[in-house]
Amino acid sequence: ETESVNGLSLSEYKRYGRHMVLNGIGLPGQRKLKSASVLVIGAGGLGCPAVQYLTATGVGHITIVDGDTVEVSNLQRQILHSDAKIGMHKALSIKEASSHINPNVTIEPVLQAFTTQNAQAILESSQPDVVLDCTDNPSTRYLISDAVVIHNRTSKRATLVSAAATGYNGQIITLCYNDQAPCYRCIIPRPPPVQSITSCADDGILGVVTGTLGTLQATECIKLILGLHNGESAMTVYSALASTPFRTMRMRSRKHDCYADGDQAFDKKLKSVQDIDYLAFTGAQTCGTDLQL
Amino acid sequence: ETESVNGLSLSEYKRYGRHMVLNGIGLPGQRKLKSASVLVIGAGGLGCPAVQYLTATGVGHITIVDGDTVEVSNLQRQILHSDAKIGMHKALSIKEASSHINPNVTIEPVLQAFTTQNAQAILESSQPDVVLDCTDNPSTRYLISDAVVIHNRTSKRATLVSAAATGYNGQIITLCYNDQAPCYRCIIPRPPPVQSITSCADDGILGVVTGTLGTLQATECIKLILGLHNGESAMTVYSALASTPFRTMRMRSRKHDCYADGDQAFDKKLKSVQDIDYLAFTGAQTCGTDLQL
C-alpha cells in the first residue's frame, strides 16, 4: 500500500471511489480534500457528526479545539464518545474515534477552550480553509467570528460555518466567504438579551437535531473545499416538528458599519479579540457543562 | 446502578436528561422510546447514521437486517464500520459499534438480505413500531412496502420511513402511517424504466448526503415513537448543491386503486410477497456490492 499514483495510494482510490466518480470531484477534488485544513471548535453534539463525515470523506487535516471532558449526559448526542471514555478529553476521544473511520486523516486535538488568549494562535498554526463553529454559547460565537475576521486580513482566507441547535430547532449559516460576505456580527449585531437565553445546562436538546446540523456543517465544508459552494450568504433554519422543517433564507451582505469587518478607517478597526470582554458583551456565562441530575 | 425509578435506572436519567427536559418527551416519552421496536433494513450509508442516533436516544430494541459484509469502498460513508472490520457482516459491525454508544439498547442483527422468503417472518418476530428502509435498490423498496402493508393488516401497525440518496441528492418520505396514508406503490405505482437507473455500483454518492438522510430517518422515527409526528404524508427532497437545498412537499393519500393497499375485494388483494418477482417487476438487479476499482 505504499505505491502512490497522482498523490493517492491505491487503497485511497478504493476508499474514495464512490464519491470520486461524481461530477465536481474526481482526482482533483480528492486531492483538494486531502490537502485541506479544517478547524473544528467544539467536540460536542455538532462537532462529533461533523468530524465523522469530514474524516470519512478524506479531509486531510482536522484541528479540534475543546477543553471539556466526556460526561454521561453528553452521550445522548455526542456519538463519538462512549461510557468507557467518561473523563477523557473530548478532543482526544474524537481523535481516537476518527482513527477507526479513516486512518489517512491527521487529527490535531487542542485540549483547551477557544479563548481570547489562544484564538489567533490556533488560527495561525492551523491555517484552516474552513472553520466550523460547533460551540454552544453566544460569547464564543462572537469571539470565533471576530478572530476569523482578524485572521483573514493577513492570512489565507478561512470561511466560517456556524451552526447551533436547541430543543427541536437548529440553524446553520456560512460566513466570511469573501470580502462582501457577512460575519456573525453583520447578521446579529447585538447579542440577545440575557433573559432570552436559558442557561446552557437548562437547555434541552434532542440529540438527533445536533446530528442533522453537524452533518450539514460537514456538507458545507466539503462543498467549500471542492469549490462547489455557490458563495451565497444563506441561512438554513430547521424545526424538526414543523410541517416545513427546513427553510433557506438569503441573508444580507457585509454591513458597512459592522463593528468587526465594517468600512472603518484602519485605526478604528477591531484589532485584537483581547480588547473585548465577550462575557460582558453578551451578558451570558460561557457554558459547556451539562445537566447534572 | 441496579436501582430503578419509574422504569429507568439512575444512569439512564443522567444519560437522557438533556432530551427528557423537553416538552413532548419527559419520563413518559423516554419510556416509549425504551419499549419501542425499530426494524432497520440496510446497514449501509443510511442505516449507520440512523442506528447511531436511535441508539444514542435510547430506542430500546433495534433489529438490523443486512446480508452484506464490510468492504473498503463502504467506508467513505458507512461511518460505523472500519478497516478492522472488513469482511465482517455489516449488521454485526453495527451491533458492536452501537454497544459503545449506548449499552442500554438491544440490537438484533439479521445476517441475511431482506427477501420475499424472510420478509414476513422478520416483521412478525420484530413487531416494529417503525420500519426504516435504508436499502439501495428499487426492487427491495417495493418488497419492503408490500411486506409492511400485508403485515399491518393483522399486526400492530408499523410506519415505514423510506429514504434514498444518490450523488448529491436525497429523499425521505413517511408511509403507511395510518389507513389513509400512502404506501410506496401509491407514490410510485410503476417503477422507473431500467435505463434511468444507473447500476448501483456505478452510482456515485457523496457520503455526507447519506449521513443527512439517515439522520433525518432517525428523527422521523423518534417523532413517530414519541407521538410528535403530524401524520402528514410529506416528502422532503434534498439537493446538497442547490440554493434551496431542502423542499418538503405534501403528497397524495392512499390510492384507491393501489396494487398493494387499494380498495380491492379481499380475494383480489395482494396476499403474499412470494407471489411477486420483484426483480422482474423493476427490471433491475438488486445490488449492494460496491464499486470495485
Next chain:
Amino acid sequence: MSVTRNLKVEFGGGLEILFNDQRQLKITLSADGRNPNVRDLIKKLADEHIQERKELFVEGETVRPGILVLINDCDWELRDELDGELEDGDLVVFISTLHGG
C-alpha cells in the same frame, strides 16, 4: 382610505412559545392611507398576539436583538427593514437565533 394586506406569519427557533405555541398565523393588517409595513406588523403582533413576556419579542418599535426577520425567504435588511411595505400573500418569518450545540 384604509389599505389591507393578508399575510402569513411564521415563528421559529422557539419563538412560537411566546405565541401560544402557534407556529403559523394568518394576519390581516391595515393602515390608513398608505401601505402597511413591517413596523405595523410587529406592533400588531406585540399588541394583539402576545400575552406575556413581550420584551422577549419587541424592543421599542422593532424586534429585540437576536431575532431575524425574513420576508419571502429573504433577510428583511434586503427589503427596507421596518419600512418595508408588505404585499398580499407575503410570508414573514420571525426566527430566534440559537446558541446551543
Next chain:
Amino acid sequence: MSVTRNLKVEFGGGLEILFNDQRQLKITLSADGRNPNVRDLIKKLADEHIQERKELFVEGETVRPGILVLINDCDWELRDELDGELEDGDLVVFISTLHGG
C-alpha cells in the same frame, strides 16, 4: 385568444442533467382559448428544452414512471395531474425518485 402563464420550473434528483444541468428555468407557456395546463408544460419542456434522451423525461404525453410532479410544493395528484391548470407564478418541480443508499 391566447392565454399566457409565466412559470418557474425546477428539476431535482438528478433530472437537471437532461436539461443542460440547469436546475431552474423560467417558462412562458401559452394555450389557445383556454388556461395552459401541466400537459402543455411537459410537452413544451420535452419539445424545446431537452436535446437528447427525451425518454428519460416523457412517456407519451406524461412524465415517465419514477418522476414526481409537484406544484407549489404539492403532489400534482392533489391538483388534477395533467389537466391541472397553471397560474402565473406557479412553481412546478420535477423530481426523479432515487433508490441508492
